[in-house]
Amino acid sequence: MTKSSLEKQYDIVIIGAGPAGLNAGMNLINNSQKLSILLVDKTIPWEKPIPCAEGIGKLGFHNSISVDPSWIRQEIHSACFHAPNDSTVTYTDKSGGYIIDRTKMQKDLAYNLERNGVKCLFGQKVTDILPCNYHFRTIHFQNNTSVKAKTVIDASGPIECFGKKENISCKPLDLEPAYFAWVEQIDQKQDMIHIYLGGNFAPGGYAWVFPRGTNGANIGIVIGKQFCANHNLKTLLDSFINRYYPGVKIIKRFAGSIPCTNKKVSLTGPRLIKTGDAASTINPISRAGIAEALLSGKLAGQYALEMVNATSNSQILSICRKYEAAWLKVKGKRHIKLAKVKSTLVSIPDEDYNRGAKILSSLPQKDLTMSKIFRASLGNFPKLVWALRHLM
Numbered sequence: 001m002t003k004s005s006l007e008k009q010y011d012i013v014i015i016g017a018g019p020a021g022l023n024a025g026m027n028l029i030n031n032s033q034k035l036s037i038l039l040v041d042k043t044i045p046w047e048k049p050i051p052c053a054e055g056i057g058k059l060g061f062h063n064s065i066s067v068d069p070s071w072i073r074q075e076i077h078s079a080c081f082h083a084p085n086d087s088t089v090t091y092t093d094k095s096g097g098y099i100i101d102r103t104k105m106q107k108d109l110a111y112n113l114e115r116n117g118v119k120c121l122f123g124q125k126v127t128d129i130l131p132c133n134y135h136f137r138t139i140h141f142q143n144n145t146s147v148k149a150k151t152v153i154d155a156s157g158p159i160e161c162f163g164k165k166e167n168i169s170c171k172p173l174d175l176e177p178a179y180f181a182w183v184e185q186i187d188q189k190q191d192m193i194h195i196y197l198g199g200n201f202a203p204g205g206y207a208w209v210f211p212r213g214t215n216g217a218n219i220g221i222v223i224g225k226q227f228c229a230n231h232n233l234k235t236l237l238d239s240f241i242n243r244y245y246p247g248v249k250i251i252k253r254f255a256g257s258i259p260c261t262n263k264k265v266s267l268t269g270p271r272l273i274k275t276g277d278a279a280s281t282i283n284p285i286s287r288a289g290i291a292e293a294l295l296s297g298k299l300a301g302q303y304a305l306e307m308v309n310a311t312s313n314s315q316i317l318s319i320c321r322k323y324e325a326a327w328l329k330v331k332g333k334r335h336i337k338l339a340k341v342k343s344t345l346v347s348i349p350d351e352d353y354n355r356g357a358k359i360l361s362s363l364p365q366k367d368l369t370m371s372k373i374f375r376a377s378l379g380n381f382p383k384l385v386w387a388l389r390h391l392m
């Protein structure tokens with residue numbers, strides 16, 4: 001992939017070759033207009049492990065991108081929820097999900113973009129994006145070079161906070177720490193994921209065990225932001241593994257950050273569109289962000305195309321508003337409601353989860369739907385029902 005020979009100016013510069021940036025690119029090349037596009041990433045994302053459990057719902061995946069079967073490691077048919085007292089409830093989703101191979105997906109997408117004329121620059125860090133000047137933004141790189149762009153798509157994930165000087169969505173408001181390990185020699189069903197709730201090992205969050213190939217798994221924890229100061233994530237993960245999966249072989253450990261939404265924030269500025277984790281598009285309860293990044297990347301590509309062709313500030317402003325409204329409509333509004341639910345969920349005591357699991361496990365598994373879960377909760381868990389009112 002391209003190392004040098006940059007043009008001075010591009011129609012569109014995409015920062016970040018994660019799901020959001022790549023899908024923005026895919027939507028740009030699938031348009032009839034001939035554009036000059038630069039995709040830049042500070043790393044070569046598929047040459048290092050991607051910090052992710054790689055679980056995704058089928059519907060969300062297929063709705064946001066044309067899925068290549070080689071990106072799918074395995075299909076998931078059910079989820080087993082473990083209450084703090086070890087009782088379990090199994091939920092079988094109608095549509096199900098996948099564990100995907102992000103390395104393969106991202107590499108394929110980047111090569112596809114390059115084949116379609118996108119200039120791909122890897123191993124180059126963007127250090128700054130200057131405010132819009134005469135319909136261009138200047139993008140600075142770590143090696144002291146720069147390029148200009150008619151529109152910048154910021155898909156750089158949660159840390160860089162480009163645009164903060166212009167009050168465009170700055171630091172993620174609910175940035176949660178996560179820690180996980182790849183393990184081997186684990187004996188579990190290949191088509192089931194496990195979610196564990198319990199204040200001892202995942203205060204304000206949960207632990208996950210997602211299958212990863214035969215006899216392998218991704219085991220991790222995410223905790224609420226408010227619990228970070230008093231907990232060491234490595235210790236929490238190790239004690240979780242020792243308790244539930246003492247025989248597994250740990251291959252590698254990783255840390256990561258999960259930026260959740262909790263209120264409406266500005267995602268755009270003149271000739272700048274933020275997408276994916278850079279725009280905190282993660283579902284604040286499930287903490288899933290791949291499908292959300294793909295979907296918001298798709299929208300970013302669509303609206304970037306309009307922005308390139310805009311000639312007046314009022315046109316640009318209207319495109320910014322349309323992009324933000326489109327995101328709010330497809331996911332954003334619901335995420336804001338979920339964030340309100342989440343703020344109550346963290347105060348629900350372990351005993352309530354234990355009682356909930358007991359009641360739900362007495363219902364026939366095939367009949368377990370979300371509305372049944374809600375009805376079973378009514379009367380038994382006023383706090384939970386109070387939290388869920390935001391979703392009604």
Ligand SMILES: Cc1cc2nc3c(=O)[nH]c(=O)nc-3n(C[C@H](O)[C@H](O)[C@H](O)COP(=O)(O)OP(=O)(O)OC[C@H]3O[C@@H](n4cnc5c(N)ncnc54)[C@H](O)[C@@H]3O)c2cc1C
Pocket residue numbers: 015016017018019020021040041042043045051052053054055056124125126127155156157158160178179180220255256257258275276277278282287288289290291293
């Ligand atoms: C531990 C963990 C487990 C997760 N598990 C799941 C899961 O199972 N399912 C799910 O749906 N979601 C999961 N997520 C969330 C998911 O990984 C993210 O939501 C998703 O990766 C967001 O995609 P993105 O394209 O917005 O950002 P990213 O995937 O973070 O991509 C951003 C890219 O930008 C590049 N970049 C950053 N800064 C610069 C810069 N200054 N210059 C140039 N390039 C830059 C980075 O190198 C990176 O390649 C998990 C997250 C974590 C931390």
